[in-house]
Amino acid sequence: LRAKLRSGGRRSSLDLLLFFLLKEGIMATEDELVGNPMVAKEVELTEADDDDNRSLVQSKKQDATTPAMSSSLFLQNTEKNPGRVTYGLVALSLGLLVWAITTTALLGKSKNSSNSKKKTVVASSSEEEWAALPSTVARVGFGSCAEQANPQPYWDTVVGQELDLLILGGDNVYGDCESEGCPELGLAYAELAAKPSFRGAKSQVPMAAVWDDHDFGKNDGDASFEQKDLAKAKFLEFFDVGDERADPGRGLYKDFRFFFPPSGGGGGGGETAGGDSVVQLLLLDTRWDRSPFEETDEPGAPYKERYVASDDASRTMLGDGQWRWLEDRLAEPARLRLVVSTIQVVADGHGWECWRMLLPERRRLYDVLKARNGGTAFLLTGDRHVGGFYKYTYDDGEALYEATASSWTHTCPTCDEPGPNRLGDLVTFNHFAQLDIDSRTNTLNVTLRKAHATDGSGFDTDAADVIQALTIDI
Numbered sequence: 001l002r003a004k005l006r007s008g009g010r011r012s013s014l015d016l017l018l019f020f021l022l023k024e025g026i027m028a029t030e031d032e033l034v035g036n037p038m039v040a041k042e043v044e045l046t047e048a049d050d051d052d053n054r055s056l057v058q059s060k061k062q063d064a065t066t067p068a069m070s071s072s073l074f075l076q077n078t079e080k081n082p083g084r085v086t087y088g089l090v091a092l093s094l095g096l097l098v099w100a101i102t103t104t105a106l107l108g109k110s111k112n113s114s115n116s117k118k119k120t121v122v123a124s125s126s127e128e129e130w131a132a133l134p135s136t137v138a139r140v141g142f143g144s145c146a147e148q149a150n151p152q153p154y155w156d157t158v159v160g161q162e163l164d165l166l167i168l169g170g171d172n173v174y175g176d177c178e179s180e181g182c183p184e185l186g187l188a189y190a191e192l193a194a195k196p197s198f199r200g201a202k203s204q205v206p207m208a209a210v211w212d213d214h215d216f217g218k219n220d221g222d223a224s225f226e227q228k229d230l231a232k233a234k235f236l237e238f239f240d241v242g243d244e245r246a247d248p249g250r251g252l253y254k255d256f257r258f259f260f261p262p263s264g265g266g267g268g269g270g271e272t273a274g275g276d277s278v279v280q281l282l283l284l285d286t287r288w289d290r291s292p293f294e295e296t297d298e299p300g301a302p303y304k305e306r307y308v309a310s311d312d313a314s315r316t317m318l319g320d321g322q323w324r325w326l327e328d329r330l331a332e333p334a335r336l337r338l339v340v341s342t343i344q345v346v347a348d349g350h351g352w353e354c355w356r357m358l359l360p361e362r363r364r365l366y367d368v369l370k371a372r373n374g375g376t377a378f379l380l381t382g383d384r385h386v387g388g389f390y391k392y393t394y395d396d397g398e399a400l401y402e403a404t405a406s407s408w409t410h411t412c413p414t415c416d417e418p419g420p421n422r423l424g425d426l427v428t429f430n431h432f433a434q435l436d437i438d439s440r441t442n443t444l445n446v447t448l449r450k451a452h453a454t455d456g457s458g459f460d461t462d463a464a465d466v467i468q469a470l471t472i473d474i
Contacts, residue, residue, distance in 0.1 A: 128199055130240055131206045137164040137279055138261035138439075141205075143432035143451070144169035144212065144342065144382025145407030148192040154408045154432065154451035155197035157463045159204055161434060165258070166205045167281070169382040169405070170212025170342035175234075177217040177227050185217055185231055189238045209239050210252055210283040212342035212383055213353075220306075220353055222290040223319075232288075251288030253322050255329045256281040260336075263439035275333025275374065279437070282329055282339045289319025293357045302418065304351035309359055317361040323368075330372040336437065336444065336474050337377045339369070344381045346390035346402045349418040353383060370394060376474040378444065380433065382406040386415050387427035387448050389470050401446075401472055405433035408451050427467050434464075437474070446470045 141163040146152060158166055175188030192198055213221045217231035225231075236246055245252050258279040291314075293307040318326065330337070344354040345365065355362040369377045379390075379402035390402040411430045419426075430451040437444055446469070453463040 128203050130202055131204055133206045133208070133256065133258075134164050135259055136261055137258040138437050139164050140338070140435040140437075141166040141432055142169055142340070142380045142403070142435070143167075143405050143408050145171040145214075145385060145410070146173070146192075147407075147409045148173045148188050148195075150409040152195060152197060152409060153453075153463075154430070155195070155201040157450075157452055158432065159201050161464055163205055163434075165281075166201075166207045167283075167338075167340060167380065168207055168209035169340055169380060170210055171214045171383065171407070172209060172211070174214040175217065176214055176219055177231065182217055182227050182230055182234070185215070185234050188215075189234060193238070207239075208254075208256060208281060208283065209235075210254070210285060210340060210342060211235055211287065213287060216287045220293075221287055222292050223288060224292065225287075228288065251285035251319070251322060252283070253285040253288075253318075253325060254283045255325075256283075257334075260437060260439050276335050278332075278334040278336075278375075280329070280332070280334035280337045280375070282326065282337065284318065284326070284339065284341045285322060286317055286342050289322060290317055291315035291358070293353065296351055301351070303349070307351055307353065307357045309356050311359050313360045315358050315361070317355065317358050317365075323364070327368050327371075330368055333373050334375045337372065337375055338380060338435070339377055340380045342381065343383045344390075344402070344404055345379050346392045346400070346421045347381075347384075347388075347404065348420040349422065350384075366392065366394070366400070369400060370398070376444070376472065378435075378446075378472070379403070380405070385410060385412045386417075387411070387431050387433075387467075388419075388425070389423040389446075389448075389468060390421045391423055392421060399472075401470065403433045403446050403448065403470070405431060405448060408432065423470070424468055429467060431467055442474055444472050444474045446472070 139162065141158050141161065143154070143158075143166075146154075173185070173188035173192050175182070175185030178184055211231075213219055215231070215235060216225065217227050218225045221228070232252065235241070235252065243254070244250070245254055258281065260277040260279060294310045294312075296304040296306055296308050298304055299306065316323075341355070345362065347354055348356055355365065377400060379400065381402055381404045383406055384404060385407045387403075387405050390404065392400045392402070394400070408430060411428055413428045415428060416426060427448050431448050432451050434447050434449055435444060436447075447466045448468045449464045449466055450462060
């Protein structure tokens with residue numbers, strides 16, 4: 001109580017009751033027991049100050065030749081003045097009871113206060129404005145798979161890259177739903193929102209996001225997931241989405257239109273330049289309407305670790321509505337089309353989630369991309385916790401390239417797999433993709449870069465260093 005008053009706290013009636021009961025109980029019993037001539041005891045109260053820590057230290061000096069007070073002495077004094085001792089014990093017991101009750105209540109209040117503070121942090125984060133999407137893009141970042149419980153120095157890295165746009169390609173948090181109402185997903189978003197580095201990046205770097213399985217709420221989740229509407233609501237709330245993606249019964253697929261940077265030669269981009277200067281961003285939702293994959297008959301075997309390819313034409317990856325939407329968007333003129341699929345498209349060297357598991361759907365995707373209304377199509381994918389470049393070649397020799405960038409925080413350092421269609425080695429260091437559009441040379445320069453420095457920070461000299469590079473004409 002003294003420490004509370006000294007630190008500026010207010011004294012409540014409960015404080016006084018507790019103080020009185022303990023004081024009376026101690027004094028009543030101690031007066032009788034200490035009064036015995038067999039025990040010579042001196043009590044000193046010494047105040048100890050240590051920075052902000054203040055406590056009362058009680059030192060007791062007892063004659064070394066005098067035996068300690070025994071239970072027989074206590075009984076002897078009880079017989080001497082039973083009423084006084086009984087009163088003291090009752091008061092002391094009541095005091096301890098009040099102390100136990102108030103301590104329990106305070107612990108509960110402290111827990112609620114802690115939760116309240118956590119919610120307040122998230123609320124204040126949501127009050128910070130997301131950086132507005134630009135009209136023109138010259139440098140675009142892409143990454144996927146970020147465990148919110150891990151350190152996330154990559155936010156500092158991407159801010160330093162001065163991106164015009166950052167595409168978050170799914171598994172932006174890990175919040176698999178293990179209970180009704182999926183509080184796990186809400187807590188995952190809250191933990192991300194509370195990170196100062198994320199809050200700083202959010203206000204400086206324009207972002208466009210789509211989900212994958214772990215922010216969809218279920219590992220390898222598909223259309224059958226019962227809590228997908230709830231997971232969608234949490235995504236929309238966190239990313240402050242109020243467009244057509246909020247429509248009931250619809251997935252999170254979305255298109256954006258940007259413009260090329262000026263070339264500096266008089267024929268640059270801009271809103272008046274027409275389709276020849278349009279950068280189209282297409283975010284595909286490979287979860288909402290997707291059919292289940294066919295499970296493997298040899299778990300862990302190469303090319304069929306978890307799933308096997310199916311030629312069943314009744315299964316779908318995108319659903320009828322999203323297929324129509326994609327075909328309509330690809331009919332619009334654009335010079336560069338960035339097509340984001342949260343799972344790999346071209347990769348054939350594994351039996352994990354990828355478009356190869358639904359062969360008719362992958363053939364359909366190749367066909368609709370081939371039938372596009374001009375421009376260069378480039379695939380951006382994630383999910384795998386490894387990265388790399390891939391190439392698919394049409395019968396007429398046209399190339400379709402894919403960059404897989406995964407993950408931001410927990411890439412698999414020992415993973416390897418056969419590389420059909422892959423260009424170069426797997427990237428097994430935490431990384432992201434950076435796309436630089438050069439209007440002067442009409443090229444797209446794509447690099448896979450370190451998400452943080454080798455020592456784990458976001459500030460060291462090798463953060464954002466190039467691991468692999470690819471250049472294509474546009």
